[in-house]
Amino acid sequence: MLFSSDALVHIASDSKASEKYTWLGERLRLTFKMMRSDSRLIRTMCHSHGLMQCSSKNPQVNVIWMGAPVKSVKMRELMPWQRLNQFPRSTELTKKDRLYENIERSKSIFGEAYDFIPEFYVTPRENQKMEIAFDRVLKEVTAAGGELCFPGEFIVKPTNSRQGKGIFFANSMADIPAEGPLLVSRYLKDPYLVNNHKFDLRIYVAVTSFYPLVAYVYSEGLARLASRPYDTSASSADSNEYVHLTNYSINKNSTSFVRNESMSSEDLGHKWTLGALLRYVENEGKDAKLLMLRIEDLIVKSLLSIQNSVATASRTTLRFACTNFELFGFDVLVDQALKPWLLEVNLSPSLACDAPLDSLLKTRLIADLLNLACVPLLDKKIIDSVTPALRKSMNASQDSETSDPDELELDPKCAKTLKRRPVGLKRSVLTKKIVSGNTSLIPNTEKKFDQIVRKVELEEGRRGDFIRVFPRNGTWGMYSPVMEDLGSDDFDERLFAEVITKKNMKNSSEQIATSSSSSSSSHSTFSSSAFSSMRIEEVSDLFHDVMMECSKYPSLADVPIEVREIISPWYEEASEYTKKITQDGETYASKLPTIRSTARLRTKSCAEFYEVRKVQMAKKKEAEAAAAKENEPVVLQAVAAKRVV
Numbered sequence: 001m002l003f004s005s006d007a008l009v010h011i012a013s014d015s016k017a018s019e020k021y022t023w024l025g026e027r028l029r030l031t032f033k034m035m036r037s038d039s040r041l042i043r044t045m046c047h048s049h050g051l052m053q054c055s056s057k058n059p060q061v062n063v064i065w066m067g068a069p070v071k072s073v074k075m076r077e078l079m080p081w082q083r084l085n086q087f088p089r090s091t092e093l094t095k096k097d098r099l100y101e102n103i104e105r106s107k108s109i110f111g112e113a114y115d116f117i118p119e120f121y122v123t124p125r126e127n128q129k130m131e132i133a134f135d136r137v138l139k140e141v142t143a144a145g146g147e148l149c150f151p152g153e154f155i156v157k158p159t160n161s162r163q164g165k166g167i168f169f170a171n172s173m174a175d176i177p178a179e180g181p182l183l184v185s186r187y188l189k190d191p192y193l194v195n196n197h198k199f200d201l202r203i204y205v206a207v208t209s210f211y212p213l214v215a216y217v218y219s220e221g222l223a224r225l226a227s228r229p230y231d232t233s234a235s236s237a238d239s240n241e242y243v244h245l246t247n248y249s250i251n252k253n254s255t256s257f258v259r260n261e262s263m264s265s266e267d268l269g270h271k272w273t274l275g276a277l278l279r280y281v282e283n284e285g286k287d288a289k290l291l292m293l294r295i296e297d298l299i300v301k302s303l304l305s306i307q308n309s310v311a312t313a314s315r316t317t318l319r320f321a322c323t324n325f326e327l328f329g330f331d332v333l334v335d336q337a338l339k340p341w342l343l344e345v346n347l348s349p350s351l352a353c354d355a356p357l358d359s360l361l362k363t364r365l366i367a368d369l370l371n372l373a374c375v376p377l378l379d380k381k382i383i384d385s386v387t388p389a390l391r392k393s394m395n396a397s398q399d400s401e402t403s404d405p406d407e408l409e410l411d412p413k414c415a416k417t418l419k420r421r422p423v424g425l426k427r428s429v430l431t432k433k434i435v436s437g438n439t440s441l442i443p444n445t446e447k448k449f450d451q452i453v454r455k456v457e458l459e460e461g462r463r464g465d466f467i468r469v470f471p472r473n474g475t476w477g478m479y480s481p482v483m484e485d486l487g488s489d490d491f492d493e494r495l496f497a498e499v500i501t502k503k504n505m506k507n508s509s510e511q512i513a514t515s516s517s518s519s520s521s522s523h524s525t526f527s528s529s530a531f532s533s534m535r536i537e538e539v540s541d542l543f544h545d546v547m548m549e550c551s552k553y554p555s556l557a558d559v560p561i562e563v564r565e566i567i568s569p570w571y572e573e574a575s576e577y578t579k580k581i582t583q584d585g586e587t588y589a590s591k592l593p594t595i596r597s598t599a600r601l602r603t604k605s606c607a608e609f610y611e612v613r614k615v616q617m618a619k620k621k622e623a624e625a626a627a628a629k630e631n632e633p634v635v636l637q638a639v640a641a642k643r644v645v
């Protein structure tokens with residue numbers, strides 16, 4: 001299935017243009033469901049492509065969108081044609097304390113290559129260590145003749161809260177409450193400023209496989225600016241939160257907050273596009289593309305730090321390859337030296353579209369993400385007829401490692417249904433696999449790997465504005481020294497060989513064939529002349545030094561030639577991040593469209609659920625209105641009394 005943000009332009013009207021996008025989903029009766037999420041964008045995108053919404057209890061569904069962690073028993077039930085926006089144990093990345101602990105663990109194994117999170121402690125279990133840290137910081141500051149930073153040397157966050165809730169600052173143990181868990185991290189007091197305002201970046205990252213790791217960074221993102229100028233002097237009269245926190249959810253309440261209501265400008269107010277921010281950085285004479293390479297590097301390393309956990313969980317939880325994908329929101333703070341620091345990773349990054357820029361960016365993001373997920377085009381009739389055999393096979397494989405496909409009882413209607421050719425799938429493939437029963441229905445590890453290789457190749461043509469950051473030219477050489485050994489499968493190395501080395505070999509033999517005089521490609525993996533004098537491990541060490549030491553290597557020109565040769569193609573690709581997302585003269589919708597009622601396809605149970613909810617909402621509104629009416633005279637009296645005073 002191919003998703004397009006253009007589909008949203010037509011979904012409000014009952015026109016031929018809207019049918020162009022909806023007919024296929026409707027014909028194949030594709031479905032989606034949303035659990036613990038009510039994202040309007042996801043719903044609009046699916047309805048715009050003719051997908052029918054079904055209730056959260058319905059197991060026969062094509063796309064499942066979860067807004068909270070999914071239990072592993074539910075993941076075990078996934079069918080090969082289903083797509084779920086989550087991997088098992090990805091909370092290792094999205095729970096603040098677990099993220100920091102995982103990266104710290106990698107740092108203890110691989111050293112400074114993982115130096116991109118601020119020093120941190122988790123209360124109450126690290127209270128002792130934290131007390132020592134408070135004393136150390138005080139001594140350091142007084143020895144340097146300075147004063148403790150205002151509003152605090154440490155920033156404290158509840159480990160499971162969001163949107164800046166419950167954040168405060170601390171300078172000593174007395175500031176830390178007994179109840180936890182809290183993440184206490186060193187406050188990065190020298191942020192890079194934009195027009196004297198602090199900002200952080202929201203970078204969208206899609207993962208389509210954890211082992212082997214396949215990760216993409218979206219070329220469009222957001223920069224969120226604090227609504228008041230940055231100031232670390234205690235005399236500042238400004239409210240701390242509007243100066244030191246950059247969350248949109250907090251700053252939108254500030255009287256100084258300026259909304260970007262314009263589509264003509266990407267750098268207006270306190271929410272900019274990533275591209276606008278990078279162009280600002282470039283105008284200041286800094287290397288914004290190298291900054292993006294460093295951000296890509298910290299993203300890859302964060303994912304690698306949890307690869308072992310996710311791979312272990314996936315082995316027992318996921319029966320089929322390619323059923324899962326995930327979108328993460330990485331929050332990154334950039335300091336004066338242009339070093340990016342990872343603050344946190346969001347499990348379900350906000351898809352709210354409350355400004356025109358959000359609508360434009362996020363609709364494209366979700367269309368591209370669903371394209372990466374590669375939702376198969378299978379008729380519901382085929383799914384219904386194949387499901388019993390597959391379920392049986394799944395239950396059988398639970399009892400024994402190798403299921404015997406010959407013992408499978410196939411639905412007698414199955415063969416008949418398969419005569420109808422499903423769109424996008426060759427009949428011969430289905431017949432061979434399911435009707436003849438001579439192939440196991442549950443793929444073994446090797447088959448799963450082959451399927452992943454095929455899907456990664458397919459993703460190349462479907463990635464839209466996503467940039468694949470792992471694997472790509474040079475990544476195996478650079479990252480294998482800082483990757484954990486995940487066993488004898490060697491999937492990461494083999495995937496690299498399949499999709500990068502083979503492609504390079506094919507390209508170079510084509511080049512030789514077409515032009516004998518052509519010079520050797522700078523994109524080739526290890527063909528660089530620089531490697532003759534340096535071992536690949538040494539180049540890798542140097543690469544990680546370049547990624548971490550921003551003052552030492554402020555621009556590409558300062559990067560040693562051995563590393564520069566490897567990262568030059570990545571650097572070129574990073575131009576994608578700096579481009580404008582709007583085009584002069586184009587008009588863009590300022591908000592999401594209202595889906596016309598005939599396109600709001602819902603199963604009966606789902607429609608009933610929404611009916612009940614509508615009544616509940618109406619009742620709630622009535623109750624609120626009644627309560628407001630009751631309070632009205634009191635408020636008016638209070639206002640009147642104030643006026644008199």
Ligand SMILES: Nc1ncnc2c1ncn2[C@@H]1O[C@H](COP(=O)(O)OP(=O)(O)OP(=O)(O)O)[C@@H](O)[C@H]1O
Pocket residue numbers: 118155157161162163164165167185186187188189199200244245246247249331333343344346
């Ligand atoms: N170590 C730090 N140094 C400097 N500023 C920080 C630090 N940690 C957090 N901040 C600031 O506080 C804000 C909120 O932090 P964080 O994103 O970790 O919290 P959150 O409540 O989970 O927010 P979100 O809504 O993104 O989930 C950040 O956007 C950043 O501006």
